[in-house]
Amino acid sequence: MWDRDQRSEMPPKMVNARQNLMDERGAHPSQADVRAALDRMFEHPEFRASERRRAFLSFVVEEALAGRGPALKGFAIAHSVFGRDENFDPKTDPVVRLEARRLRQDLDSYYVGPGADDPVRISIPKGRYEPLFEVRPPQVATTVAPVAPTEVSSVAPPQANTRKSGRKAPLMAAIFAGLAVVAVISLWLFRADGVAVTDRTVAEFPRVAILPFEALDPSPTTRTLSLGLSSELVLKLRGFDNLRLFAPLAATNLTERMAELGADGVPTYLVHGTVQTEGEAVSVNVQLLSAITDELVWGESYDLHLNPGALIDLRNSVSAEIATAIGQPYGPLSADIMARADASPAPTSLNSYLCVLEAIAYRQKFSSTAYQTVRACLEETVAQSPDYAEAWAMLGWLQLDAARFGFVPAEQADAEIAAALEVAEHAYSMAPDNVLAAKALSSIHHYTGNYSESERYGRIALDLNPHDPDTLAQVGWRLSVRGKFDEGGPLMAQAIERTVDPPGWYYHLPSLQHFMQGNFERALEEAEIAASKGTGFAWFLVAINAAALGDAEKTALALDVLSAHPYISADPAAFLRRHGAIDEIVLKATAAYGAAQRLAPF
Structure with a gap:
């Protein structure tokens, strides 16, 4: 790879070639220029695309040069490049979408490094498969003085x-x-x-x-x-x-x-x-x-x-x-942006983004007092910015919350979930490589009882961004509550380790996993961390594990606090089932809850 100084001093021959392209054709390179750029890219040892992604790129480039670029669809690519038959369904087989994302990353890596000075740039804009060909203007560099x-x-x-x-x-x-x-x-x-x-x-x-x-x-x-x-x-x-x-x-x-x-x-x-x-x-x-x-x-x-x-x-x-x-959603960058917005009025162009950040912050505690404000903000955002996929995804999530947390009357819950699914599907259709949209669909399908679709969308989100701790937590939580602790537990552990300030609900399933395994001390430790971060279900976990350890005083305290959350304390079995817990978890946890009430009645 060229180092920084070498890249900043473009050879005169390349500067002249690029300037000639600009003078003769503006920003529209010829077919010969595009094919030469593609050959140059494929020949470079630092272009890291796999063979099938190279075939993908070659196919879409040739289709575009033949004038068929606007008609490029996922089915044609799946059939011609990946050998799929006429039964190919992009909803169940995301190969084209995921390989397109990886190919975009391959192209970015090449143009950041060895292809930085290429006179013709090939890109595949998000949301489409037709490639874009651009002549890039010559760069005039200045020498950077070294640090003493x-x-x-x-x-x-x-x-x-x-x-x-x-x-x-x-x-x-x-x-x-x-x-x-x-x-x-x-x-x-x-x-x-x-x-x-x-x-x-x-x-x-x-x-x-x-x-x-x-x-x-x-x-x-x-x-x-x-x-x-x-x-x-x-x-x-x-x-x-x-x-x-x-x-x-x-x-x-x-x-x-x-x-x-x-x-x-x-x-x-x-x-x-x-x-x-x-x-x-x-x-x-x-x-x-x-x-x-x-x-x-x-x-x-x-x-x-x-x-x-x-x-x-x-x-x-x-x-x-x-x-x-x-x-990460709960990291220093988001925190700094929100702090600066609080200190001074935010520009109009930032308001919709801040609304999504507020929605992410709300999801740390799922506060009923913040719910209406955040939802109203999201509804206004999608009305003003209808192409903002993240806002649609977050709105779908809040509509789900209305049903699962009882923010609306029970008779409205089914309508809210149906609306949530429709909104999240709209977000995903606009941006099928958007992690937030995939996560929202995974969560909503979980609460409709469609666990296989929930897991599928969760794995798509993981594939799209394995470095997002919230994605790890989302998928890990849902796998764990369905009894797949062996896979979900490590994902939750990674999410907690990688998050600067993990929300309290991140600790629910690790606590429940230790409880199911009979490790009540560890389960209580995890539950107390969650309780310190202000989650209601954490006090249920504190109560059942403190009771299992024979700590009547701590059990009584937990039950007292839990009484302020009647949607849990009145019928914990219904609460657990509403969140998708398998029968084994429900039966063991509710039996332990009964034991806690007998140990420390209040």
Whole structure:
């Protein structure tokens, strides 16, 4: 892969070739130009698409060049590329949709790295299969001054040989020195999903620029790892739908350029990192900063052991951890955006995005007091922004909540669930590769008793973004409540480990799993964590496990608090069945509840 300096100095021959294309044909390359671009891509060793994704790309490119691009459908691709027969059904076999998503990631990775200077760019915009061919303007680069060695060497390297140094986020002078350089360099930016940067429709989402990671020593290991981390991070962050990602390619006014891409006040962030190798110890430091104020939003230090031949695995694992920390629904980026919105009036272009964030925040506790406000906000959002799939998905989820949590009279529950399913299906039809839409459909199908469809959509969501801890929690919860603890338990454990501030309901099923296994002490620990985060069902779990341990005082306290949640305490068996629990769980939990009432009547 070319390093940053090599990419910033485009050979004159390529600059001239690209300029000629622009002069002769504007932004419309010829068929020969497109085929040459495709050949160049396929020949490069760092284009990582599998053979069938290469066949996929070749097929859609040739169809588009033949004038059949607008008619490209999933069935034709499934038949011609993946060998499916006339019985192919995209609802039960998502191969085309998922491979299209992976192909978009392959293309992004190529154009972030070795294809950065290609004069013709091939992309497949989300929501369609017809490829887009663009002639990219020549880039005029300026030389970036290196950071003075004394500035870097004045900082002691992080401690090595531990998997992760915790959440102390040390502030390295080298990172700030690098950011000082960024403030004066010039960068040409492109949207990571291939949409032109002049598209104003993305203004309501936060914009995040992933800067090249800096190598703090001259070793080949450090150089290779630093080059790969930024491009891999772009790919993994793409799984989080509510971000607009940018990758710096050359030089100029980064903050100002990003600000031009959206409305005033829409948050803009920078991700910057450093890599240093000492023997077999590798230190990766990364920070998320506000591009406008330079305030630190989040930072982390990863101290790792380098195994021979495992550099790619190391890059992939670290980039996955960074992407998970930044992009997760309950993470520092969302928290910072909401805090800034609370501090000052949000611009109109951000209101719909903030509404979705509020809905995600509501789902931490499912507060009945917040429900009506959030639902009204979502209903207004979909009316004003009918193409906003995430808002439709969240609205479907809240309509489901109206039924499952008793926010509407019982006679209205079936109508609410039917409406929820219709709304979520609408979201999914608009954006079949949207994780939030797949998760909403998985949840709603679960509560209609269609457990096989629920599991199918849950696995689609996992395939779309395995780095989203909320997806892990959603799928893990539903598998566990259906008795599949062996698979659901590890997913829930990963979700808790990867979430900065896990909602209380994340701990319900781990507690229930330990209870079912007779490990009442562990079950009580998990239940008390959930209770500390304000969930009603947690007190049911505290009561049954404290009673199993013979703790009458704690049992009485839990039952007293639980009495404020009559939708659980009045008929826990009905509550558990309403949430899809299998009979084995219902019978054992309700028997334990009876024992708790006998031990500590109140």
